Amino acid sequence: MSDERPSTPYQRPAGGPGQRPAGGPGGPRKRRPFQRRKVCRFCAEKNLTIDYKEPRTLRYFISERGKIVPRRISGNCAKHQREITEAIKRARNLALLPIAANHSLS
Amino acid sequence: MRKYETIFILQPELGEDEIKSIGAKVQEVISSYNGECFRLDDWGVRKLAYPIRKFARGRYYYLRFDGGAELIAELERRLRLNEKVLRYQSVNITGEPEKAVEKKAPVVEAEAVEAVEEAVPAVEAANE
Numbered sequence: 602m603s604d605e606r607p608s609t610p611y612q613r614p615a616g617g618p619g620q621r622p623a624g625g626p627g628g629p630r631k632r633r634p635f636q637r638r639k640v641c642r643f644c645a646e647k648n649l650t651i652d653y654k655e656p657r658t659l660r661y662f663i664s665e666r667g668k669i670v671p672r673r674i675s676g677n678c679a680k681h682q683r684e685i686t687e688a689i690k691r692a693r694n695l696a697l698l699p700i701a702a703n704h705s706l707s
Numbered sequence: 708m709r710k711y712e713t714i715f716i717l718q719p720e721l722g723e724d725e726i727k728s729i730g731a732k733v734q735e736v737i738s739s740y741n742g743e744c745f746r747l748d749d750w751g752v753r754k755l756a757y758p759i760r761k762f763a764r765g766r767y768y769y770l771r772f773d774g775g776a777e778l779i780a781e782l783e784r785r786l787r788l789n790e791k792v793l794r795y796q797s798v799n800i801t802g803e804p805e806k807a808v809e810k811k812a813p814v815v816e817a818e819a820v821e822a823v824e825e826a827v828p829a830v831e832a833a834n835e
Contacts, residue, residue: 653798654714654769656756691796691798693756694794695714695716695767695794695796696716696756696757696759696765696794697756698756699756699757700756700757701757
C-alpha cells in the first residue's frame with residue numbers, strides 16, 4: 602500500500618496549506634509523507650466489472666468493520682468509487698455483505 | 708418494457724412444493740402483466756452475512772424479466788406479503804450492457820481471492 606516513490610510527485614492543486622488543517626488549532630500543518638498516487642484499477646483494467654452480485658470482488662473495498670473504504674485509501678477514481686458504493690449497498694441489502702462487524706447470530 | 712433483475716431470499720428449510728408454488732406464482736404474475744420471464748435461477752442455500760428474521764441462511768433466487776411499472780409493483784407486493792420471502796431486491800438494468808449471468812454454485816462464501824483466474828466473459832463495451 603505505502604511504497605514510497607519520489608518520482609512523479611502528484612501535484613496538489615494550488616491552495617495547499619489552508620484547506621483542511623490537520624493538526625490541532627493553531628499548530629503548523631503536519632505534512633504527511635508523500636505517497637504514490639494509486640491508479641484506479643477499474644480504469645486500468647477494462648474487463649474488471651463492478652457487480653453487486655459478486656461479493657468477493659466487493660469485499661476488497663470494505664474494511665474489517667464492514668465500512669466502505671474511502672477513495673483516498675483505495676485509489677479508485679470518483680466514477681468507479683460511486684459504482685462501488687452503489688454495489689456495496691445493494692449487496693448489503695441482500696445479506697451478501699455485512700453491514701457491521703459483529704452481527705450477533707443469537 | 709423495462710429490464711429488471713430481482714433477487715429474493717427464501718427461508719432455508721422449505722419443502723419442494725412450497726418452492727415450486729412460489730416459483731409458479733412469480734411466473735404467473737409476470738405473465739398476467741404481459742411481462743416476459745427470462746430466467747429463474749436457484750443459487751441454493753447460502754450463509755447470510757447477517758441474520759434476517761433470526762435466519763442465518765437463506766435460499767437465493769435470481770429472476771430476470773422484462774415488464775412495466777405495474778408488474779414490478781405487483782410482484783414486490785406479492786413478495787412482501789409472502790412470509791416465506793425474507794428479502795427481495797429489484798434492480799432496473801435497462802440501460803446496462805447485457806452480460807452473461809454465470810450459474811452460481813451453491814457454496815458458502817469463501818474468503819476473497821485475488822482475481823487471477825476468474826473466467827469472466829468480458830463482453831464489456833467501453834461505455835465511457
